[in-house]
Amino acid sequence: MSLRIGAIVEALGGELRGDADRVVTRLAPLESAQPDELSFLVDPRLAHRLADTHAGCIIVGPAGAAAASRRGDCIVADNPHLYFARVTQLWRRAHGGTPRAGVHPTAVVEEGARIDPSASIGAQCFIGRGARIGAGTVLKPRVTVGEDCVIGARGLIQSGAVIGGDGFGFAPDEGRWERIEQLGAVRLGDDVEVGANTCIDRGALQDTVIEDGVKLDNLIQIGHNCHIGKHTAMAGCVGVAGSARIGAHCTVGGAGMILGHLTIVDHVHISSASIVTRSILKPGHYTGFFPIDDNGSWEKNAAALKHIHALRDRVRALEKRLGGPSLA
Amino acid sequence: MSLRIGAIVEALGGELRGDADRVVTRLAPLESAQPDELSFLVDPRLAHRLADTHAGCIIVGPAGAAAASRRGDCIVADNPHLYFARVTQLWRRAHGGTPRAGVHPTAVVEEGARIDPSASIGAQCFIGRGARIGAGTVLKPRVTVGEDCVIGARGLIQSGAVIGGDGFGFAPDEGRWERIEQLGAVRLGDDVEVGANTCIDRGALQDTVIEDGVKLDNLIQIGHNCHIGKHTAMAGCVGVAGSARIGAHCTVGGAGMILGHLTIVDHVHISSASIVTRSILKPGHYTGFFPIDDNGSWEKNAAALKHIHALRDRVRALEKRLGGPSLA
Amino acid sequence: MSLRIGAIVEALGGELRGDADRVVTRLAPLESAQPDELSFLVDPRLAHRLADTHAGCIIVGPAGAAAASRRGDCIVADNPHLYFARVTQLWRRAHGGTPRAGVHPTAVVEEGARIDPSASIGAQCFIGRGARIGAGTVLKPRVTVGEDCVIGARGLIQSGAVIGGDGFGFAPDEGRWERIEQLGAVRLGDDVEVGANTCIDRGALQDTVIEDGVKLDNLIQIGHNCHIGKHTAMAGCVGVAGSARIGAHCTVGGAGMILGHLTIVDHVHISSASIVTRSILKPGHYTGFFPIDDNGSWEKNAAALKHIHALRDRVRALEKRLGGPSLA
Structure with a gap:
């Protein structure tokens, strides 16, 4: 596997300072990068690390350009982190790692489900009746999409995710629990990613809604009737109880927990392992966990x-x- | 999809005040309900909301009956929350949403497993040798039931659940861990529900036991040899370590964590995200988490x-x- | 199912005091053991419990030998816990519970995957292209192993585990998230156990590494690029964020959470539900959670x-x- 750095700049832009015919065979972090590898410097305050790396070429921002070009080949990009992300995508496409469109023969697709021909449905997936999968969306092996659930375009769903399991709803009846059938579904917008073994429950009466660009890591629980706004991201092991309404551009750190029926406005950031027990109506950074000690x-x-x-x-x-x- | 409200009252009882021939096409919350939709009022202190709803018919308790019937059609039920739960069940049955009895052709059922003919085993389920599935029990797609495990009648197991994985047991041996084979199984009583991707481990020597009517939400971990009493309910992301003995009619909030070898008596309620580190021998409500702040x-x-x-x-x-x- | 206690001692060593022809039909804890059952006493301080048990034979250490042999048959072993672990293994082998070598016909194995002929791949597993599974390793039903991931010898992977899902990596781009393709893989050493529905993400550029003898319980999340040292054990619901470097011989209690990019040295023990927010450079026992109260x-x-x-x-x-x- 290899790429010419000239080909990278032709595809993604940026300013190449150095030899366009240099070939890189891997992407690597600065510390371990070798002369045949491409690396990157995101934070210009760490420019002193450039002195020690053996990388053959480095992606840098304008602030690091002078230092980087003194030591060797580099690509100067306005946003080196974003540029690096696009190089990883280019790398995957160039090396055949893109999932094939179509439905794997071991997947089960029920009657009335509509799957865009450009979508990729992995081995042993289950797509319930009436579900819809958008253009370019990829379901890794062993994903479950329940009946009538909708996934938009360009989504990526990791293995073991369960989209559209029944919400957890019961009416108490003299010490017993009477099931409330969950008659809603789940709707995911475009560009949504869902991590491995993450669960998004269907709504009781209306739909659970995940807006465009939301990113959910692994082992997350999203309760029924939640609404999560655009481009909000949640790290692993987060739990969101039923009917929570979370704004756009929020982040929730790993194992954060949001109780039900709360409202969180846009641009709220919850630290890892913090428990949200009341609505948060002001953007900002919120925390609550017991500090570790001996x-x-x-x-x-x-x-x-x-x-x-x-x-x-x-x-x-x-x-x-x-x-x-x-x-x- | 639609139902006559007269048909609802014929099936479920309650007192109809209004037009039995009114047809409702959906169930909806008060805030959003439209004239062709059926809604409900559980808490009589919220009776003032009746003034603003556009619902065509409302399920109310005796306390809300006068106010509700002044504004239009209503069904008066002793316990409107329970009545609503039963309407959702009626709705599902009336609209063909009940899973079909039988074993999906892609499910794997090992030798010696016994599945009641009225049970429904979804696509890609795995039922180990010697396991037993009771009457009317539904396994959604992709459920694993290990060898010799037993599920009672009228159970509902969501996708990705693993019933009867090996318990986590090792003997230390000079810095290494020697596996203790888990020779017990899992026994679920009748009317038990298990959420998506929830895990219930088999016992080391004896069985892990979940009694009748227990409800477990998604992504819950139940360790080996636990015993959970009747009608106890646990919300998502709860963890129960091995050999805990939890009483009947308890509730555990989301991400609550119960350490191993503890006893919790009947009628104990643990708040979300609280860690139970000692036995609780007195019924009541217990809490312990760091409050969130800016x-x-x-x-x-x-x-x-x-x-x-x-x-x-x-x-x-x-x-x-x-x-x-x-x-x- | 039964075993002669003479046969146990012939297979595993230890000193038999009593009748080699006694037959035991089950292993059981002291409290409930019956005359046809074999039990064990690990902690010599609990030797007074020997007076009350009905067990037919008891595994004890040297400290408990005198008391145990006064009451009846016993096996004296240097380390009775370890001996008990080996008896459970013997029991399983003797009663045909060992998984059969080979690939179940419903498993999907992609091109270029290499599976040792002595490994056992359960029903509905998915093994991606280029993955490798070592000798004697057992994958229970419904395990996912992504492309290029490696599992060593004698591993045991429980149902629903996802090894090699994509790490959670994005570059921010004016309020949106741009995916960083995860180009590394996952490497598990020998004798590694992975619990049900546990997720181990592939690295961004380099591999996520789990060293020999590591034991992971159920519903654990291991982020991309983590490195976990030999014989470290983690209980259920633990989360480890990306790029954490955890030493050898550590333990993490249930629902412990370790943030990303931290270093934890060898022989560190984290209590249940404790959040590690900084590197721990000194062996010891660390704790941090809010104590529960009424x-x-x-x-x-x-x-x-x-x-x-x-x-x-x-x-x-x-x-x-x-x-x-x-x-x-």
């Missing part, structure tokens, strides 16, 4: 934590005895 | 938290200097 | 927690008014 310190602090309310009262009493709160 | 405030408080033990000592010292703890 | 107490303490930073300032002010921090 086990002994944690045990002492966790025990004291159980009395923090009482401790506050004790401080208040001290302040009162000394004549009211200080002004410090 | 990231800056969290950082300050998390840093202070690491010194809370020392802070308590400082308050104690202040109290001593002022002549013993105050009585405030 | 909901009312938690609410009061959680509210006070939001002011802990201010509380510290108030204590400081009190100390100042009293003439500097006390020496208590």
Whole structure:
């Protein structure tokens, strides 16, 4: 596998400083890159690392261009991270890694499902009756798409994902649970990615909606009737309970958890492992998890934590005895 | 798809106030319901919402009946939430959404497995040797039921669920781990539901037991040798470590985590994202997670938290200097 | 199913005290064991339990040997836990529970994949092109192994596991996400176990590496480019974000979460539900989660927690008014 760096610049633009006929056989991080490999520098503050790399050619931004071209061949791009992403795509296309259009013979497609001829349905997928799969969308092996669910164009669904399982809805009945049939479906917009073994439940009455450009990592749970806005991204192990309404351009770190029936506006960023228990109506960065410590310190602090309310009262009493709160 | 509201009341009971020949074409929430749609009001404190809905007919309890019948057609039921659940079931049956009995031709059923003729085994399911599937139970596509595992009657297992994977058991051996073969199985009672990609491990020596009426949402992990009592419900992403014994009529919120070898009595309710590290022997509602905050405030408080033990000592010292703890 | 205890000792060593012709029909815990069952005592501090068991024979260590042989037949082994593990393996082999070598006819194996003839590939597995499966490795039904991924010898992969899904990598582009193709693969060493529905993502440029003897429980997420050292074990629902480097002989409790690009040295033990947000460069035991409490107490303490930073300032002010921090 190899590419001429001249061919890369012809395909993707950017300014080539160096030998267009240099051939690279791999993409590699700066630290390990060899003379026949192409690397990249995203953060110009790390330009000092250029001195130590053996990479044959480096993708850099304008800020790193001078330093990079002093040491050897480079491609100067306005946004080197984005350029690098496009090189990975070019690489995959050039080396035959693009999934073939069509339905694998071991996939099961039920009556009334409509699959765009340019879509690729992997081995052992299941597509329920009435489901629709858009142009250019790729389902890796062993994806389940339930009846009447819709996936837009250019989607990518990893193995084991379950789109359109039944939402979790019951009415209590004297200590037992009576099932509420889930009569809605799931609708994914265009350019949506869904990770391995991630689950998106169908709505109870209306549809669960994932808008264009949303990216979901592995092992994520999206409850019934959720609505996730455009270009929001969630890392692995996130849970979103039913009927949450999440805005556009949000991010949720790994194992973040969002309770049901909440609203989160656009441009909200939730840290990993943080639990959202109330609506967030102001863009920003929110966090809530117990900081890790050596086990002994944690045990002492966790025990004291159980009395923090009482401790506050004790401080208040001290302040009162000394004549009211200080002004410090 | 449509139903006469007279037909609904004939099938499910309740008191119809209005036109039995009205036809509804969908079920919908109050906010969005249209004149050809059936809606419902569960909480009588929200009766003021009746004024704004365009629903053609509304399911209400006795407390909301007067207000609802003033505005138009309604069905009065003792428990409107339960009634609504039964309408969703009626809707599904009336519109052909009930899975067909029998084994899909792409399912793999090993020797010695016994499947009730009224059960429905979806595409690409795997049923191991000696497993048993009860009457009326539905396995959606791509469910795995390991050898010798038992599922009772009227169960519903969503896609990707793995019932009877090996429990996680090893004996340490000079820095290596020696596998303990898992010789038990999994037994699910009647009316059990298991969510998409949920895993229930087989026991090491004896069986993992899930009693009648238990409801498990998606992406839940149930370790080997657990015992979960009747009608307990768990939301998505919950983890239960091995040999936990959980009572009947409990609930566990999303991403709750229950450590191994614990006992939890009946009627215990664990909040989302809370970690149960000791047995709970008293019914009630238990919680433990770090509250979310804007990231800056969290950082300050998390840093202070690491010194809370020392802070308590400082308050104690202040109290001593002022002549013993105050009585405030 | 039954075994002579003489045959067990012939196969596994240990000292038999009692009747070699005694036949046991099951393995069972001490509490429930019957006279035709074999049990074991791992912790010699629990030797008093020997008085109450009905087990026909007991595996004990040297410390428990005298007490055990007074009450009846026993097998004395240096490490009774390890001995018990080997008895479970013997039991499985003796009773025909070992998976058959070969590829199940419903598995899909792509061109160029190489599967050792002694490996066992279960029903409905998918093995991508160029993948390699080592000697004696067992894939339970419905496992996915992506293209070019490698699994060593004697591995055990549970149902629903996805090895070699695409890592979660995007470059931001004016509010949209541009996919970074994941050009690396996944390499598992020998004796690796992977739990049900666990996901191990392929690397972006280089491979994700899981070294020999690693044990991963169910529903675990391992991000792209991670490196996990030998004999490290992780319990269910753990998440490891991309590019984390975890040492050998570590353990991570259930639902532990390790953020990306961190380093954890050998012999680090992370408690359940603890979030690792910084590198851990010293062996030891680390913990961080909010302790559970009854909901009312938690609410009061959680509210006070939001002011802990201010509380510290108030204590400081009190100390100042009293003439500097006390020496208590």
